[in-house]
Amino acid sequence: MQDxxxxxxxxxxxxxxxxxxxxxxxxxxxEKGARIITxxxxxxxxxxxxxxxxxxxAGLWCVNVGYGREELAEVAARQMKQLPFYNTFFQTxxxxxxxxxxxxxxxxxxxxxHVFFNGSGSDSNDTNLRMVRHYWDLKGxxxxxxxxxxxxxxxxxxxxGGSLGGMKGIHAQGGLPIPGIHHIDQPDWWSEGGxxxxxxxxxxxxxxxxxxxxxxxxxxxxxxxxxxVQGAGGVIVPPxxxxxxxxxxxxxxxxxxxxxxVITGFGRTGNWFGSETMxxxxxxxxxxxxxxxxxxxxGASIVSDKIxxxxxxxxxxxxxxxxxxxxxxxxxxxxxxxxxxxEGIVERAGKEIAPYLKEKWEALVxxxxxxxxxxxxxxxxxxxxxxxxxxxKFKAPGGTVGYICRERCFANNLVMRHVGDRMIIxxxxxxxxxxxxxxxxxxxxxxxxxxxxxxAEGLN
Ligand code: PMP
Numbered sequence: 001m002q003d004x005x006x007x008x009x010x011x012x013x014x015x016x017x018x019x020x021x022x023x024x025x026x027x028x029x030x031e032k033g034a035r036i037i038t039x040x041x042x043x044x045x046x047x048x049x050x051x052x053x054x055x056x057x058a059g060l061w062c063v064n065v066g067y068g069r070e071e072l073a074e075v076a077a078r079q080m081k082q083l084p085f086y087n088t089f090f091q092t093x094x095x096x097x098x099x100x101x102x103x104x105x106x107x108x109x110x111x112x113x114h115v116f117f118n119g120s121g122s123d124s125n126d127t128n129l130r131m132v133r134h135y136w137d138l139k140g141x142x143x144x145x146x147x148x149x150x151x152x153x154x155x156x157x158x159x160x161g162g163s164l165g166g167m168k169g170i171h172a173q174g175g176l177p178i179p180g181i182h183h184i185d186q187p188d189w190w191s192e193g194g195x196x197x198x199x200x201x202x203x204x205x206x207x208x209x210x211x212x213x214x215x216x217x218x219x220x221x222x223x224x225x226x227x228x229v230q231g232a233g234g235v236i237v238p239p240x241x242x243x244x245x246x247x248x249x250x251x252x253x254x255x256x257x258x259x260x261x262v263i264t265g266f267g268r269t270g271n272w273f274g275s276e277t278m279x280x281x282x283x284x285x286x287x288x289x290x291x292x293x294x295x296x297x298x299g300a301s302i303v304s305d306k307i308x309x310x311x312x313x314x315x316x317x318x319x320x321x322x323x324x325x326x327x328x329x330x331x332x333x334x335x336x337x338x339x340x341x342x343e344g345i346v347e348r349a350g351k352e353i354a355p356y357l358k359e360k361w362e363a364l365v366x367x368x369x370x371x372x373x374x375x376x377x378x379x380x381x382x383x384x385x386x387x388x389x390x391x392x393k394f395k396a397p398g399g400t401v402g403y404i405c406r407e408r409c410f411a412n413n414l415v416m417r418h419v420g421d422r423m424i425i426x427x428x429x430x431x432x433x434x435x436x437x438x439x440x441x442x443x444x445x446x447x448x449x450x451x452x453x454x455x456a457e458g459l460n
Contacts, residue, residue: 003038008048011036022157035410040067043428043435045415053413056425056439061231061263061379062294065339066430072295072332072339079331088117088325096330103337104302107272110281114308117325118299121262121288122156125225127301128258128284129160130319132223133180135256135307138314144222145180148212148255152186154232155225155260155286164225167232182216184208186230187238190372190383190391202239210249223256223283228274231263231426234419235381237374243278256283256307262299263379266290267340267429270350270377277376283307293336298329340429349378349429356433360440361425367447369401378429384421384450386460394421396459404459405450412449414442 005011012033021029036048043066045053058064065072079096086094101115116131118124129147136144149155151166162170163177166186171177187205189198196204213221224246230236250257259282264274268290271277275285284307288299303311311317323329340346354377361380362373371385384401386392394401402418409416409423417424427439454460 003046003048005038005048008036009033011048042066042068043431051413053410053415054427054435054439054442055415056427056443057415057417058426058428059294060289061268061426062289064266064268064290064429065293065336065345066428069293069295069339072293072335075331075335076296076328079328083327086327087322089320094325094327096327096334097325100325100330100334103334104287104300107337107341108285108302109273109275111305112282112285112302113305114303116301116303117330118288118301119297119321119323119326120156120299121260121286122158122161122299123321124262124286124288124299124301125155125164125258125260126158126160127319128223128225128286129164131284131301131303131307131311131317132256132258134314134317134319135310136222138310141219143220146182146216146221147180148182148184148209148216148221148224150186150226150230151183152188152233152236153183153225153227153230153260155227182212184212186233186236187242188230188234188236189239198239199241202241203245205238206242206245206249209246210252213249213253213255218253218255221253221255223258224250225258225260227260227262228264228278228280229269229376229379231379231424232419234422235374235376235379235424235426237376237381238278243280247280258282258284258286260286262286262288263290263426266293266337267346267349268377268379268426270354272346274376291336292329292333295336296329296332297323298326298333345429353429353431353433353436354378357431357436360436364440364443364447367444367451369447369451378431379424379426381419381422381424384423394454394460396454401450401454401459404453405446408446408449408453409442412442412446414439414446416443416446 015034016030037045038048039046045055104115105113118127149164153166155161155164163181166183189201193201259275261273265287269277283304285302292298358375361375364370365373369384371383371388373382386394399420402421406418
């Protein structure tokens with residue numbers, strides 16, 4: 001199909017003049033000009049200059065079924081014609097919200113059988129925060145107000161989500177964190193493990209949760225929230241000792257466990273949910289992104305029988321969004337889940353593609369710049385370092401080399417993101433083995449070019 005749009009330079013000028021981008025230094029982008037994506041199919045993006053780019057990030061970790069699935073567009077159009085909007089407030093409901101809630105209860109692990117719909121991952125975590133505090137209030141324990149989360153975790157950028165997250169850059173703007181949120185250290189052995197073994201380090205980091213609970217007073221703690229595998233923090237895979245210990249601690253102190261599956265849900269880690277991959281039993285699961293494969297915004301808090309019973313039997317839960325359970329979004333999510341299930345996309349990703357990608361990805365450690373390569377299912381990271389043995393940092397400020405590498409990837413028509421000096425991937429689950437080969441080949445080329453450049457500039 002021929003694209004019919006203004007010339008790239010004109011689009012870039014308009015973009016700079018009127019469009020404020022998320023997580024972007026606006027003036028810098030205005031000078032450089034945004035890369036403008038015009039269409040996509042499978043794992044391939046096309047830009048306004050006709051370049052074909054392999055999207056190893058599935059957009060923002062969300063396009064699990066790949067781009068260009070007509071079925072999702074058709075379902076959306078059909079639903080828009082039949083019932084484009086109706087709310088779920090005031091004792092009303094509609095078929096797409098009912099059927100999606102039923103389906104999510106079916107596929108979610110354990111007794112997670114109740115769904116509160118939201119618009120995104122961030123506002124789902126805002127819902128969770130208000131819900132757990134309300135839960136304890138209804139249970140006659142209003143002093144259980146504190147929520148514990150982790151430095152370098154990511155839970156969104158709203159006041160609630162941004163506070164729950166442990167990103168110092170987010171906290172620095174707009175008066176975050178809000179009261180009652182407390183952070184413990186992350187299980188990032190590569191950067192922070194020192195001389196400890198990964199196993200001992202995983203235990204020590206999990207035990208910080210117990211220390212924090214005792215410091216605050218167990219009777220004041222409502223919940224702990226974490227991602228099964230940190231995504232935006234750099235695809236940090238915790239040591240195997242970490243989650244069992246966390247699970248032991250939350251159980252001991254009767255603290256609710258909110259597992260943020262915004263990235264790890266819907267097949268990303270090789271199973272339907274990261275909780276299954278990591279052996280976690282959540283009380284609430286946060287979902288977004290892959291729930292619709294990003295085709296339309298939708299978030300969901302999937303809640304246990306225990307919590308839902310208390311919330312439902314209390315008086316009105318004074319919370320909700322106009323678009324909670326939007327019928328078009330719910331219809332698209334249902335169709336997306338049907339594709340993931342009936343086409344065996346989750347199963348194939350876990351059983352066939354994940355082992356193939358793992359072998360190729362982990363082989364990147366033979367590159368002089370790569371210190372460790374970690375991957376779970378289809379989310380992976382490599383740590384760049386000037387010295388593998390000491391896990392050293394570069395002379396240049398943190399993130400400089402990662403940024404150079406990301407720029408080299410982009411120049412080589414590969415979307416790979418950097419978090420500090422880690423490079424991360426999270427491709428559509430539908431990626432083929434041949435496309436994995438292209439991904440790895442372009443990643444290696446970009447790493448070579450990064451090494452050349454940092455050698456030339458003395459950055460290592
Ligand atoms: N939680 C996690 C784990 C995420 O990765 C993200 C987004 N990257 C969010 C929450 C926030 O989701 P959204 O951007 O849809 O608000």
